[in-house]
Amino acid sequence: MTAESKYEAVRSRDARFDGVFFLGVRTTGIYCRPSCPAVTPKRENVRFYPTAAAAQGAGFRACRRCRPDAVPGSAEWNVRADLVGRAMRMIGDGVVDREGVAGLARRLGYSARQVQRQLTAELGAGPVALARAQRAHTARVLLQTTPLPVTEIAFASGFASVRQFNDTVREIYARTPSGLRAASARGGHGTAGRREARCAARAEAGGVTLRLAYRGPYAARQVFDFLERRAIPGIEEMTGEPGARAYRRTLDLPYGTGLAEVAESEPDAERAWLDCKLYLADLRDLTTAVQRVRRLFDLDADPYAVAETLGADPALGPLVARTPGLRSPGAADPHELAVRAVLGQQVTVGAARTLAGTLVAAYGKPLAAPTGALTHTFPDAGTLAGAPLTELGMPEARRTALRTIAAALADGAVVLDTGADRDETERALLALRGIGPWTAGYMRMRALGDPDVFLPGDAGVRHGLELTGAEASEADQWRPWRSYALHHLWHATARTAES
The missing domain is CATH 3.30.310.20 (DNA-3-methyladenine glycosylase AlkA, N-terminal domain)
Structure with missing residues (x-):
């Protein structure tokens, strides 16, 4: 987008671009999301920034009316497989807070200086500033939705000290932490803030x-x-x-x-x-x-971009029109998803679900206090790598494949974290005995959140192609949104089975 097209999006208060870019207003010193309901500033007073961190670094504070820190993330980071895209996914997962910039760089396979230089060049902010913006948002949520003491919130948000926490909150929100909390209780911080205050009042x-x-x-x-x-x-x-x-x-x-x-x-x-x-x-x-x-609910997707590409296809267009906003669910735990993918080889969804339940009951870690039907967390890879798995009642070849993927995850031979190199990971998966193209592709789509995966050998996909009259050879026309095309085909198959 050019600066002029961005300004047109601001003038029309187009929510499609919330999170894609931010605008700073020189006359007020605040930054907003494009859909901010405030009076549109004059073009000469507006500056555009690719991230909230860049706007903060330029000296702007967050708008109290539109809450620009609460927008969905840019879908660009899920599409891009380069250093910047991988880094943004890992920063979002809290890697910088836990391991510092050195840990982020080590995971990415670059030097800390290279990571700093490239992020700053493209996003206007380095990894520390990007993580800081995220910490500030976490702090605001905790201040406005929990009764926790301010000191506890400072460290829970990832700040290294209370002083750093206080300074950051004052800089970004132009209020002290206690003032931000008090404004939430009064509902005196805009529409979005009042909604959050009502949520807090209902919180258990x-x-x-x-x-x-x-x-x-x-x-x-x-x-x-x-x-x-x-x-x-x-x-x-x-x-x-x-x-x-x-x-x-x-x-x-x-x-x-x-x-x-x-x-x-x-x-x-x-x-x-x-x-x-x-x-x-x-x-x-x-x-x-x-x-x-x-990631599990695919909330940072751009359904407009997906519809623009897939909706123009003669075969997929009717499916897209019938089910607007169909998403490609990811995974809450990539290691869990990898095990589920192996369990799902050559069996129905229901059978795979039953096998996974048996696995959880046998090897999962029990919760200290079960709640409802939730009793365990999923077994860790190290446990499954050495487990006999006889409870599963499936062929030894598939039990071996399950132990193989678990061992590869446990020793780091296969990396499924948010910033993993997707091509490299798929090659590592295919090198494992018992892991074929369908299993590796399914892991890539859900565990790594790749929006551009197609599984031509999947039975549901083949049926969906027959229903729509499409050919697997046409899938390249659906890039970079083939994962969404896949879900539309699955959904068409499911609709047919129900009717």
Whole structure:
């Protein structure tokens, strides 16, 4: 986008670009999302920034009315497989907070200086500034949705000291932490803030209530259907009736265990979020937990870009029009997804779900206090690598494949973290005995969040191609959104089976 086209998006308050870029207003010293409802500033007073961190680094504070720090992330970081895209996914997962810039660089395979230089050149901010912006957002959420003492919030947000926390909050929000909390209680910080205050009032003790924003249409029913069919007993459950369901699951996080509860909502032009409640053993895991739930529900996707490409295809166009906003769900735990993919080889979705439930009951880590149908976290790779797996009742070749992938994950031969090189990871997977193109591709799509995976050998995809009259050879025309094409084909197959 040019600066002029960005300004036109601002003039029309186009929410499609929230999170894609930010605008700083020189006369007020604030930065906003493009859809901010405030009076549109004059063009000569506007500066554009690719990230909130860049706007903050230029001296702008966050708008109290539109809350630019609460927008969906840019879909660009999921599409891009280069250093910047990988780095942004890892920063979102909290790697800089836990391991510093040196740890980020080591995971990416570059020097810290190279990472700093390239991020600054493209995004206007280095990894420390990007992580700092994310910490500030986490702090604001905790201040406005929990009764925790300010000192605890400082360290839970990832800040190294209370002084650093205070200085950052004052700089970005032009209020002290206690002032930010007080404004939330009064509802004196804009529409978005009042909504968060109402969420906080309904929050139960010990949980953090959030609204996870997304852009464009969101096919919630189809996403919840997809997750419900695959819900593993013991670690996942779906409660309620369609249209008002709640997806609940356990999380194994860097500092402890957690539980996420995400509510289904009917499509609504005025509603662009999913309600989420997180229960965490250690609040330092908040940022990581939020990012993992966002990836699972594919909340940072750009449905407009997907529809522009797939909707123009004669075969897929009717499917896209029938189900706008269909997403490609990711994974809350990449290692768990890898094991699930092997369990799903050559069996139905229901059979794979049963096998996974048996695995969890036999090798999962029990929760200290079960809640509802949630009793365990998923078994770790090291445990499964040395397990007999006789409880599964499946051929020895598949048990061997399961132990093989678990061992590769445990010793680092295969890396499935958010910043992994997708091509390199797929090659490493295919080198393992018992891992074929379907299994590697499914892991790449869901565990690594690749939006451009196609599985021509999948039975559901073949059936979907027959229904639409499309050919697998045409899939290259659907780049870089072939994962979404795949889900449309699966959905068409499921609709046919139901009718």
